[in-house]
Amino acid sequence: MLRTALMLTCLSLPVAAQTLGDQQLSIVPRTVAEAARIATVTAPTSDFTKPEPFEEKPAGAATVRARPNADAFSQFSGNMPFAHQMNFQLGNALFTKTWVASPSSTLASDGLGPLYNARGCQDCHLKDGRGHAPEGPDDRAVSMFLRLSVPAGSSAQDIEDWIATANEPTYGGQLQDFASPGQVAEGQMQITYTDLPVTLAGGEVVTLRAPSYSVGGLGYGPLDSATMLSPRVAPQMIGLGLLEAIPADDILAQADPDDADGDGISGRPSIVPSAEFGTPMLGRFGYKGGAATVRDQSAAAFSGDMGLSTPLHPDPWGDCTAAQTGCITAPHGQEPKNRDGLEVDHASLDLVTFYARNLGVPERRDIGDVGVLRGKQMFYTLGCTGCHTPKHVTHRLEKQPEQSFQLIWPYTDMLLHDMGEGLADNRPEGRATGREWKTPPLWGIGLTPQVSGHSQYLHDGRARNLLEAVLWHGGEAQAARDGVVGLPATDREDLIKFLESL
Template structure:
């Protein structure tokens, strides 16, 4: 950890253009006192006793944690510590999140402007019950909640971001495949998926089958794709705890980075640093499968534009992801009208309400954390070095006028950094500083409630893993040693590890 703190200081000193933005300018931060910093360091120390749960471990979202309920609404509850006066904003944001948009022109002036090309008509269509998306079960099932990112190598450099990898949207089809269109228009195409099963034998003789996907852009409506096209699938992630992740001090995230693996543990996490659409400067990426967005607001605005073709203050073009080559799309009717919604399709107030809702979807409390099997699984989790990337706990910034996320001990099980996950998970598509083999460490809180909320147990960036164990077996690269440890575990210890993860 000493080296990693030194890396943070070196990063800030070596790149002044970057250094001035690797902060928490998106938050109303109240500085920590030296006494608080010392107390936080003691609280965040790794456990050494696995005979009982740690103090406050039952509340992964701190005071914002909600009680666990045995229904599909477990991820749709508001922060438990939300003041009563703010609950209306949460409910209004929920209404906008669930709102079904329609194509223009329409008599429904408050809801028109969808598309012209799009992937979904509502945020909730992808984040079903605020949970994870899924892969299609059959060839004819709509691809809602999963889509293909598109890019080609090259593009404008960003000198302010070290190690930035320039890419550009596909010249004809833009940044993602949109498989729905407004009336009278033809969708861009369709995602095709082929699956191949591969059996993996564990040390105790158990056999687990991993499914390998191959993705295609089928039936392109506007001619062939660029020959150097880069395709990458994306399943919508769960929504809980986003505001708490946003409130982690940037310095505390950077303290876990070790890009040269100077401590020799095989783990070399790196921060993704991205240009902020709101602030106009490079910022630490936190959200998305490759940490390509710095704030919840920017992630939300990007989804409005790319997934639904809706304009916002951060992306004011009414045609969403349509390129200059798609003239029919750009010339189609849109929902921008003077004097209505700030002349946009999603005005500033609506974007803020959706951001507030997304920020305050609560993490449910832990279940069974004092069960002996689960405690044994926790010990194995740490022994296998899973916690090197899935960092269990942080303390959020102390914040002014944002009580739900202010100064909370949280247990997200992520470092929000990029890690090389090996060739098996590589999409070979860079994003910002992230290479085609790197992915942001996914938070694990709530993972055991996935099937209850979403009706499936699919994991990883494209849902290829059908269980927690399959997800572990897909780990490679920096996580290869941890995966091999799990492969070689006795049956009882492996079951204990899975039980622990499913209690999160």
């Protein structure tokens, strides 16, 4: 299918094709006057006595009502035309579908594994929310897994600052802790925590938990001695299509890799190969910006998490390696005459991508509360907006109305930042170093307990509340973190109240 491409120049890269979806699109360029108006609308506020115009609608017209239950993240975009709603519901059915191993009588649902982390998308993203770290030996890590890699001597990627790594030779790119009948699971993630006390102004002590990761019960022999482990908790799913629709030029304009303005913030764009388009593109998704589009991210999850083949990853054995002979000789669900010869065919991947792109962002709560407004002012004053950019305006998209020309409030700059040694996983991913992470969006973060039933945050769920998440910030965010430590208790409470309103 033809696509209309958005063209951008990424650092020293040649001009690369960039798209916002898999449907035929028509992007309306901004006029000079329109760009000037957008710059005014997205400029940081200096008035904290009242909410800003449209602040209660973090996704613009796509914002949905904040349901008072666990379904708050499972609604379609508030401005979705009726004609598109069936595709969303079909995508939801595939997202919540439970896959089974081959051979099976359920030919429309077979092909799982042979090695895998989950049997369905919603196993990890329950209610489209955030996963959690295991809470004990009996709590299997269905919504959390370990990335695996080893250093590589050279890189085939023609991307500036690319750090060459390779999958672990025996176990592949991630540890799969489940296996189909007759197969052996790769192993089990093991976590130990060390207490790390932090004393706040006024004498209050907060005890952080510093995690350490290892692998037990290895099913295929030892890991390579140079293996790097990095944990990943499934992130929330809301607003992905709107993040995909932010103009790349707007994101690149915020990059300051050499900290030329001297503010201590030096964000860098992640540039990654897109499986969808076969070219380097701006990395928007994943904790280190490892995926360029929602479709790229969805296909990678089908392959790596569930061992299912898609048009972008046609291998029917997912992350299995040549050393895992039982895996690569096991039955699979690919049939030449059905589903395009794939386990997840083109139409199914389209529907899941559409669903993921259109999960609605709930409206804000209590935005006029005095404590929330004071907390917002502290968020700005402490410099948190140096990475968590409050506002963006998306592209005009003639055939994608849900994401077209919306003023959105995701609180992210979509860039990589050095977050210090405390949060470092010491595992590079593409251009991202072992200390860098992409700024996560904050919209919906206050609804995590309601949707997900817990209050764990950060890439590995180590933070058990929002204050702990803030106290783990270091590197480029060290000054802001130290500012929070020095606040009077009532001011810290207001800051957290503001975050809970997002």
